[in-house]
Amino acid sequence: MKHKKRLSKTGLPPGTHVYTGKNVDEVSQIELFSYNKTRCIQKKLNHTVPYTFEPELNHWINIYGVHDVAVIKTYCDLIGVHHLFQEDIMNVFQRPKVEEEDDYIFTALKAFDWKAQANELEDEQISIILSRNMVITFQEKPSDHFDMVRERLMTEGSVVRERNIDYLFTDCLILPLMCISIYLKKMGDYLESTEELILNHPENGILNRIQSNKKDIMQMRKMIYPMRDLVAKLVTSEHPLIEPKTKKIPS
Secondary structure, X not given: OOOOOOOOOOOOOOOOOOOOOOOOXXXXXXXXXEEOOOOEEEEEEOOOOOOOOOOOOEEEEEEEOOOOHHHHHHHHHHOOOOHHHHHHHHOOOOOOEEEEOOOOEXXXXXXXXEEOOOOXXXXXXXXXXXXXXXXXXXXXXXXXXXXXXXXXXXXXXXXXXXXXXXXXXXXXXXXXXHHHHHHHHHHHHHHHHHHHHHHHOOOOOHHHHHHHHHHHHHHHHHHHHHHHHHHHHHHOOOOOOOOHHHHOOOO
């Protein structure tokens, strides 16, 4: 797994917007899905241009690139997200967490991706915020973690279109977690091939590869348990933004 170099925030007051990741060259991209049972509109947004959100629709805003302070502030201020949570979005070394406020729910979790060419795991932080009729997701870089959510939204009659906005929130939360088992299998297949290589064609550097994969497994395990606790907390939550029937994990 590629390890990110930590940027120091020592001496800065709480709530200071500092991006601690490495994707500083990514251009922020903002996509919007506005939907109800009968229609779904997909748009690209410009963070410098005000946009009027139709109050009778549910809205999902997905943002690639959390290094741009102006983007973070613009969209967090839409729903009154506290500046400390805005700081958490830009601090990619957060442990998975969920925080409930009166008007919104804030979550941060880790999503993983298996890079076949390098035979290693790559992680990114994803922040998800649920408000009355809006979900905002923040990703460090473009990825396919939410492709299934997009497909479901564009499908007329899908459950996510029929249900309230909290169902979309749960979908965005659960799908990256469901992918973990896929990546674990890919890592297991790679370790099996490495084992065969040791037995049949040992080569220099193979011990380093094994050690690197062991660190990947330890890092993933370190993140899985807090994410399990995060889901458990939401399942037992009595926050009015989450309907009781939504507390079942979507399939």
